[in-house]
Structure formats: C-alpha cells, structure tokens
Amino acid sequence: MLSISAFMNNTNPIAEKRQVSQNNPKNLVSIIDFKMPQEKYKDFIPKFYTVDFDSIAGWQYVNNYTNTEITINGNIEAIKQVKNDCWLLAGINALANTQKGREYIKKSLVKTDDGVVVCFKGTNTNIIIPQMVLSAAKQSKKYVKGSDDMLAIELAAEYYKKKLITNNDYTKNEDPNVVNGKFALGNPKDPLAGGFSSDIIYLITGKKAKTFFNAKIGCSKKIKDLVMSLKENPEKYAITCNFKEKLNGLYIHHAYTIKGIDGEFVTLINPHNSANEEKIPIKDFCGNVRSITFLDLKNS
Numbered sequence: 001m002l003s004i005s006a007f008m009n010n011t012n013p014i015a016e017k018r019q020v021s022q023n024n025p026k027n028l029v030s031i032i033d034f035k036m037p038q039e040k041y042k043d044f045i046p047k048f049y050t051v052d053f054d055s056i057a058g059w060q061y062v063n064n065y066t067n068t069e070i071t072i073n074g075n076i077e078a079i080k081q082v083k084n085d086c087w088l089l090a091g092i093n094a095l096a097n098t099q100k101g102r103e104y105i106k107k108s109l110v111k112t113d114d115g116v117v118v119c120f121k122g123t124n125t126n127i128i129i130p131q132m133v134l135s136a137a138k139q140s141k142k143y144v145k146g147s148d149d150m151l152a153i154e155l156a157a158e159y160y161k162k163k164l165i166t167n168n169d170y171t172k173n174e175d176p177n178v179v180n181g182k183f184a185l186g187n188p189k190d191p192l193a194g195g196f197s198s199d200i201i202y203l204i205t206g207k208k209a210k211t212f213f214n215a216k217i218g219c220s221k222k223i224k225d226l227v228m229s230l231k232e233n234p235e236k237y238a239i240t241c242n243f244k245e246k247l248n249g250l251y252i253h254h255a256y257t258i259k260g261i262d263g264e265f266v267t268l269i270n271p272h273n274s275a276n277e278e279k280i281p282i283k284d285f286c287g288n289v290r291s292i293t294f295l296d297l298k299n300s
Contacts, residue, residue, distance in 0.1 A: 068135035074106030089271035091197035118156035
C-alpha cells in the first residue's frame, strides 16, 4: 500500500489539523491511501500541488515515483532557477549565506519516511510534501534544479500560495506579504510568479526583513551605510537586492543575493545559476541598485 500526506494549518478536504514535532516527525499520519498500485498519481495529488506531468517522459504510474532519491539535509547546494520565483530562491540563498540563516533553514525541514515536512515558522504552518510529489517535481522540467532542500521549500511555498489565492485568504489580512496572498497576483496556475524575498525570509524565520530603496539618481546614505556594514560584518545580514538598469550584465526585475563585499567588489549570487558568482564594482553597485532587502540575523 502506498500513502501520501498533505497538511496546512487551515483545514480543507485533503487536510487536517496536526502538530508537527521537530524531534518526532513520525507522529504524522497519512491521510490518503492507495489501495491499488495502478491508480494514476494525477488523480490523487492534493489539489494545491501543480506538478506538470507533460514534461515527464512516459506518463508513469504512481508507484514509479517513490524510488527517486531525495536528499534532505538542511543544506542549500547550487541551484538553477526554472520558475518565475527569483524572490524565493534569492531569499533562501541569502539565509544560506550565513550561519544563523542556515540554522533557520535546517530547522524548517523535517524528513519523514514518506516525504518532507516544511515548517513555516512565520505563520506557524506545517506543510507535508509527499515523497511522490518531490520525486515527480524532481523529474519534471518545471521546478528548481540542484538542491532537493530548495525544491522542498519551493513546493511548499507553491502549495501555500496557491491555497491563499484559490481561497481568497489574502482578503482577510491587510499585512502586505505573500504569507496572506496580498501580492499573489491572483494566478493559481503560476502562484510563485511575483513576490518579495522578505516574504520567504519571514515564512522560514518568523522575522520581518527591512527594505531600503535607493535614490533615483546616485546612491542614498542608507544604502551606503548598509553596504559598509555588510563589508565589515558579512555574517550580520541575510540580504537580497535588485537593480535599476541592465549594467554589468545584470537583469532588472530580478532578485539577487548579496554574498559579500570586499575592498573593490560586491559579490552577487544569481538564482539563474547560483554556482557562478558575479562580481560588480562597489561604485557601480551603489549607483545601480534599486533596493536592498535585509534581515539583521545578529539581532534575531
């Protein structure tokens, strides 16, 4: 018999309220059981998952999705962006760039015998991602490549955000965060398209990041001071940014992680391929950066 589970704080037809213990994840109970191995996976996946089977060769049955190796260890390895969710990937990479941030990530992921629990501390929400969802997403061409930990977080955020959009939960809270769907863009077919790095940082840590906007021309004092602070104490912040213009090979309307700053350059991590670091002269960076989002991890 094959079973999967899915859960969120708010009840729905496929979920029930349940407490998840970091130390005892086996207390979770499966809520969908496959009596026959030939049941098609697409007929039973929780409705807020959007795994694209058209990109998986051979239209396989559910029992073929359980054998893909999934490594969940709390470490974010190199990734390549696929979806329109640079905000999410850059935010997680920013946390993974510091010791304190890595601790938050590790605590948010609990591996179970039949999947992964992603714990969104910011909203006290636990989402169980079935092994079959992870395996199918990993085989498809529609989800982040590289790190299974990042894949789990991406799937959980997609599930969460799609539920918010579908149920119009964003109308119940005025706080402008993706955690209540305020900027969900109302598209359940592409729920991760559009968001802010502060949103995923808040979901993982329960702490609200700040955003400084730069001057239209030149560089504001706040940006200069923040750059200097990061240069002197790189472990202090989880930090992301975006840019005004396409200079130094940069994209606009795209989120980057700031990995570090030395005497001459700002080192960026682009979620398009996080294995390749991009170095921008400090002067060019300060004049072109549009906004910087950061969480002070030393005081969190």
